[in-house]
Amino acid sequence: MFATEREYQFRPSNVTPFAAATTPTLASVFRNQPTEVVQAGGALFWEGDPAKHLFEVVDGVLRIFRIIGDGRRVITGFLFPGDLVGISMKDRYLYGAEAVTVTKVRRFARSSFQEKMNQHPELRPKLFARLCDEMAAAQDQMALLARKTAEERLCSFLLLLARRTEDASKSTPTVELPMTRQDIADYLGLTVETVSRNVTKLTARGMIVPKGRHGYQFKTERLALLAGDEDADNNGCDDRDIGCQRFGRTLA
Amino acid sequence: MFATEREYQFRPSNVTPFAAATTPTLASVFRNQPTEVVQAGGALFWEGDPAKHLFEVVDGVLRIFRIIGDGRRVITGFLFPGDLVGISMKDRYLYGAEAVTVTKVRRFARSSFQEKMNQHPELRPKLFARLCDEMAAAQDQMALLARKTAEERLCSFLLLLARRTEDASKSTPTVELPMTRQDIADYLGLTVETVSRNVTKLTARGMIVPKGRHGYQFKTERLALLAGDEDADNNGCDDRDIGCQRFGRTLA
DNA sequence: CGAGCAGTTGAACAACCTCAAAAACGGTGG
DNA sequence: CCACCGTTTTTGAGGTTGTTCAACTGCTCG
Numbered sequence: 001m002f003a004t005e006r007e008y009q010f011r012p013s014n015v016t017p018f019a020a021a022t023t024p025t026l027a028s029v030f031r032n033q034p035t036e037v038v039q040a041g042g043a044l045f046w047e048g049d050p051a052k053h054l055f056e057v058v059d060g061v062l063r064i065f066r067i068i069g070d071g072r073r074v075i076t077g078f079l080f081p082g083d084l085v086g087i088s089m090k091d092r093y094l095y096g097a098e099a100v101t102v103t104k105v106r107r108f109a110r111s112s113f114q115e116k117m118n119q120h121p122e123l124r125p126k127l128f129a130r131l132c133d134e135m136a137a138a139q140d141q142m143a144l145l146a147r148k149t150a151e152e153r154l155c156s157f158l159l160l161l162a163r164r165t166e167d168a169s170k171s172t173p174t175v176e177l178p179m180t181r182q183d184i185a186d187y188l189g190l191t192v193e194t195v196s197r198n199v200t201k202l203t204a205r206g207m208i209v210p211k212g213r214h215g216y217q218f219k220t221e222r223l224a225l226l227a228g229d230e231d232a233d234n235n236g237c238d239d240r241d242i243g244c245q246r247f248g249r250t251l252a
Numbered sequence: 253m254f255a256t257e258r259e260y261q262f263r264p265s266n267v268t269p270f271a272a273a274t275t276p277t278l279a280s281v282f283r284n285q286p287t288e289v290v291q292a293g294g295a296l297f298w299e300g301d302p303a304k305h306l307f308e309v310v311d312g313v314l315r316i317f318r319i320i321g322d323g324r325r326v327i328t329g330f331l332f333p334g335d336l337v338g339i340s341m342k343d344r345y346l347y348g349a350e351a352v353t354v355t356k357v358r359r360f361a362r363s364s365f366q367e368k369m370n371q372h373p374e375l376r377p378k379l380f381a382r383l384c385d386e387m388a389a390a391q392d393q394m395a396l397l398a399r400k401t402a403e404e405r406l407c408s409f410l411l412l413l414a415r416r417t418e419d420a421s422k423s424t425p426t427v428e429l430p431m432t433r434q435d436i437a438d439y440l441g442l443t444v445e446t447v448s449r450n451v452t453k454l455t456a457r458g459m460i461v462p463k464g465r466h467g468y469q470f471k472t473e474r475l476a477l478l479a480g481d482e483d484a485d486n487n488g489c490d491d492r493d494i495g496c497q498r499f500g501r502t503l504a
Numbered sequence: 505c506g507a508g509c510a511g512t513t514g515a516a517c518a519a520c521c522t523c524a525a526a527a528a529c530g531g532t533g534g
Numbered sequence: 535c536c537a538c539c540g541t542t543t544t545t546g547a548g549g550t551t552g553t554t555c556a557a558c559t560g561c562t563c564g
Contacts, residue, residue: 066395069404069480074395089381094388124376129341131383136346138390143318143326145397146441150520152321181543189398191521196544213529228321402552433511446552448512465561 010061010164010176012082026126027082029116030056033106044085044097044105051093053107054086060103061178065186066095075187077137078179080164084130086110101178145189152228153188154198158208159227162218174217261428262313262416264334278378279334281368282308285358296337296349296357303345305359306338312355313430317438318347327439329389330431332416336382338362353430397441404480405440406450410460411479414470426469 012027035058038044044055047066062079076095079085085097085105108116117123144153158175167173177184181192181199188195202208207223208216264279287310290296296307299318314331328347331337337349337357360368369375396405410427419425429436433444433451440447454460459475460468 066391068395068399069482071483072399074398076391076394087384089377089384090388094391125341131387132339132341135383135387135390136342138387138394139318139328139346142328142390142393142397143320145394146326146438147320147324180541186398192543193522193545194520196542197520200544230321231323443553444511445513445554448510449552452512 010080011166011168012080024120024123026084026123026130027056029113029120029123030106030108033108035104035106038099038103038105040099040101040103042099044099045093046096047093049093051086051088051091051110053109054084054113055097055105055107057081057083057085058104058106060105061100062097062103062105063100063179063183063187064095064097073186074189075183076141078183078187087127087131100183148228150188150190150194150198151201151226153190154184154195154202155207155223155227156229157184157188158202158216158218159220159223162220162223171220172217173220174211174215176215178214261418262332263418263420265332265416276372276375278336278375278382279308281365281372281375282358282360285360287356287358290351290355290357292351292353292355294351296351297345298348299345301345303338303340303343303362305361306336306365307349307357307359309333309335309337310356310358313352314349314355314357315352315431315435315439316347316349325438326441327435328393330435330439339379339383352435400480402440402442402446402450403453403478405442406436406447406454407459407475407479408481409436409440410468410470411472411475414472414475423472424469425472426463426467428467430466 033056038060044062045051045053057079059081062083062085063075064077064079064085065073065075067073078100079097086093088094117127140156144156148156161175161177162168162173165173165175179187181195184190185192185195199208202223203210203216207219207226211217285308290312296314297303297305309331311333314335314337315327316329316331316337317325317327319325330352331349338345340346369379392408396408400408413429414420414425414427417425417427431439433447436442437444437447451460454475455462455468459471459478463469
């Protein structure tokens with residue numbers, strides 16, 4: 001589909017450096033599976049396929065999507081290294097999964113995953129917590145789609161990506177956008193044109209600065225003011241914990 | 253808040269008559285807790301409250317909502333008898349829960365819920381399945397908000413409600429709308445006016461027929477054609493299983 | 505009865521979409 | 535290395551859907 005192979009570096013979602021060394025993680029269940037490579041644009045599975053496997057994203061970026069009437073596409077999430085795809089109790093996938101970039105995944109039969117989880121009951125709360133994070137992400141997204149303006153949506157999205165990059169702690173991280181404008185549009189419930197225009201606008205205002213092919217340097221504090229999550233006159237410092245990642249889709 | 257007490261009858265979500273008699277259900281964990289009554293408009297908890305309890309809706313309807321910048325409200329779900337509220341691994345609720353109608357709930361301390369689940373491990377997959385259903389519902393909602401027109405949103409919503417009524421199997425069930433137009437608008441990402449106009453339009457076209465104060469009789473097949481889930485020229489008969497309810501919010 | 509709120513209706517407006525075309529990539533092959 | 539081709543992105547002009555603002559109706563319940 002694409003011949004392009006883009007550069008990107010996102011860090012695994014739930015693998016904090018120290019915890020990884022001491023306690024078994026969900027990823028460890030997949031550790032000894034061989035990795036498979038999916039070319040950019042290639043499909044891992046389609047909506048409606050028998051849901052026989054789970055996958056762990058090892059490297060790259062996936063998009064999770066649905067098609068509704070008249071071929072309208074909705075991207076319900078992007079998946080990054082460390083994320084799981086295909087967890088469910090349904091016998092068919094409820095969405096399709098495609099590679100945005102060249103992607104490495106580890107495959108696991110659903111039955112053996114169940115087994116592994118029974119052998120390691122200490123992983124259960126971790127899986128549970130992940131579903132909860134994902135539910136929280138889904139609710140954020142509903143709020144975004146229901147009530148935010150195009151500009152707010154874009155800023156929220158950029159900040160979400162920023163949290164996944166190597167230097168997420170920096171106030172002006174450089175972030176790669178491996179997905180197309182069309183992907184972003186389908187994720188934010190907008191058109192390509194609207195996304196493009198707003199990227200241009202943010203660039204013109206200096207909130208983001210182009211860095212290389214698909215990269216931008218973000219002014220995260222200024223973007224946060226435009227993301228529409230707080231009152232305009234509130235400088236964003238409230239006491240709630242928002243430490244968790246809120247991005248991936250894990251369920252099928 | 254409201255003095256109004258509206259009539260409604262929705263059936264419990266995951267309690268199929270037969271299964272309830274034979275196997276222990278999630279609801280059975282709550283069975284012996286005393287029920288509390290929340291007046292219409294009253295709050296069960298607010299976003300940001302310490303998440304000390306879970307609740308089971310016994311009777312009535314709850315709305316789950318968030319407030320984003322500038323006071324914009326987003327209703328992320330309505331909860332009906334049998335649904336659970338407040339399940340999470342976070343120590344604070346990520347949303348508020350208010351009673352749409354007078355509502356009966358059973359309260360459970362989070363720790364004792366954990367205990368109960370450990371005592372009855374056979375309930376674990378049921379809880380898990382519920383989270384999966386909820387995730388599926390969230391994805392439906394994202395698709396609705398991202399890509400559907402006002403009319404499609406309203407029809408989708410009405411059909412969702414229809415599935416919860418006593419006579420859901422009938423092709424022209426009579427359904428109560430216990431929530432206000434504002435609630436519906438905040439759930440569908442629209443304004444009150446747009447909801448009102450579209451209700452009027454559907455009524456004029458005879459797709460829904462007013463029945464009493466807050467009730468309507470639905471022509472479900474005709475509504476389904478307008479819900480935007482299938483291609484316009486496809487009469488809605490595809491092979492995927494869509495039997496599950498997809499409505500409630502359980503997580504906090 | 506009348507105050508207050510939910511709901512409806514109308515007219516003007518704005519944000520976003522659609523359609524169209526040009527520009528910029530990114531890769532390919534001479 | 536450069537010319538070419540398909541794709542992605544940007545830009546522009548005009549149209550539509552849904553919003554905003556405002557007035558009005560009709561309940562319900564003191």
